[in-house]
Amino acid sequence: MTRAGLRVAVVIACLWPLACTHAPRPAAATDAPGLRVVTLNLYHDRDHWDRRRPLVIDGLRTLDADVIALQEVLQKAGLRNQAEDIGAALGYAVHFVSTDPPGQEHRYGNALLSRRPVLARSEARLQPLDDSRTVAHLRIDVQGHAVDVFNTHLHWTDDGAAIRARQLDDVLAHVDRHDAGASVLVGDFNAEADAPELQALARAGFVDVPAALEPAANLRTTLNPHYFERGRRIDHVFARGARLRPLATRRVLDAAADDGTWPSDHFGVLAGFRIGH
Template sequence: MMARRSLLGAVALTPLAACAAVPPIRPAVELKLVTFNIWHDQGDWAARRPLLVAALKAQDADVIALQEVLQDSAVGLENQAAMLARELGGYRVAFVSTDPEGAPRRYGNALLTRLPVLTEASTRLQPLDDYRTALRLRVTVQGRPVNVVVTHLAWQDDAGSVRALQIASLLDWLPNDGAPLVILGDFNAAQDDSGLSVLIGPRFFSALPRGSVATTLNPARGHPNRVIDHIFAERSAFAPVAAHLFGDTPTNGEYPSDHFGVAATLRLI
C-alpha cells in the first residue's frame, strides 16, 4: 500500500511540476501618446484655451508632444506648455526653442509626460537657417527605457529635400543604444513625401495608417485636406494598438486648434 500511495503522489505532482516549468506570461505594456500643433495664440486664444485643455485631458496620455508653443511676456502669455502641464496635472514639461533663454518671447516645441524621466536633450536641426529643433525625453515604461522625440519640420511644399536633411540630422543626433524610439510631431508633409521616406520604410511604421483619416489640418480654418501630423514608431519595438484624431469637433463653433490632434496607443514588444 505504501508503494501505491507513493506512485499516486508522484503522478499527482507531475502536472504541477510541468506547470512550474512554463515561464509566466509578461503582461502587455502599452504607451499612450499624443501629438498636437496648438497654433500658439492665434485665433481666439481665450476661447480655444479651455477647449485645448479639455481635448488633451480626455486623451489621458502618457506623453504629449506639442508644436507651435509660445510664451510672450509682452502680452502676458505664459509658456503654453507649462500652462497645459499645470491644468492637466501630473505632467513634467520640457520645452525647446531657438529663441535664447530668458528672452521675453520664445516659440518652439514641448514634451509633457507623467512617466519617470531619465534624460532630456535637444538640438537644432540642419540646415540651421530653417530654425527647426528636436527635443528628446528618455522615459521609463514599467522599467523599460523609451526615447520619445518631438519635432516640427519645414513647411514649404517643395521642401522635401530639406525635410529629408532635417530627419537625417535628427536620427544622427539620437543615441544609438537600442532603446525603443518614437518620433512625433508636425512634419508638414504626408507620408508619400520624399523627405519622409526614411520614416516610412522598414524601420518605422505610422501609428495612424495611411488613408485612415482624411486630414489632420482643420478645414474650418481654410486648410486643404492633408495628413501632416504623425506618430512614427520603431517596428522592432512596438506594435500598433489603436489610433484616432481628437480635437476635430467644434464647441459653439470653436476648435482647439487649426490642426487636429493625433492620439495612439502602442504596445511594447
C-alpha cells in the same frame, strides 16, 4: 499605392502582426505595459487662444495620454509658455525646446509633456538654423521599460522638400544617438507620409503607425478644414523597435465647441502601444 508603398506595407505586415482597432483601450492588469502618445500643433496664440486654451486642456485631460507632444508652442510678454501652462494644468513634467535663447522673453518651439518618470532628455537644432526648427526628446520609464519619444516640426513651405529632407536627416541622427531600442517619433512634418523627403524614415526602420493600423477614414487629414482648403495628413506618429507593438490610432481634438471655437487649426493624433520584451 505606389510600388514603394506596397513594399513598405508588406514589411509592416511581416514584422508587426497587428490587432487593428480604432480606439486605444487601457491595458488590463494581465497585459503588457501600455503607452499612449498624442501629438498636436497648438497654432501658438492665434485665433483667440483664451477660448481655445480650455478646449485643449480639457481635451488632453480626457485623452489621458502618457506623453503629449506639442508644436508651435509660444511664450511672450503677457503669455505664459503654453506648454508649461498646459503641463501645470494637467500635472505633467514639461520639456520645452526652442532656438530662442533661455531667458529671452519671446520664445517659440516644441515641447514634450510626460506623466511617466523621465529618465533622460535631450534636444537639437535642425539645419538651416534660421528656420527655427528643433527636435525634443524624452526617455521615459513605462513600468520598467525605457521608451524614447521624439517630437519635431519640419519646414512648412510646399516647395521646401529639400529643406525638410535636410532637417529629417538631423532628426534621425539625433534619434540614433539616443535610441535605446524602442522609439516613437511624432510631430508636424508638413508633408504626407509617402512624400519623397520622408522616405528616410522607412529606411531607418520607422513604421507609419496609422497606415499600419488601417485607421478610420477620418485620419485622412490632420488639417482642420475650417482653416485649410486642402486636407492632408501631415501630423504623424512613427515608431520602431521590436518591443513596441502599435495597437490603435485615431484623430482627436477634432470638434468645435458650441460657440464654434476649434481647439487648433490642426487635429491631434493619438496612438496606443503595447510594450514587450
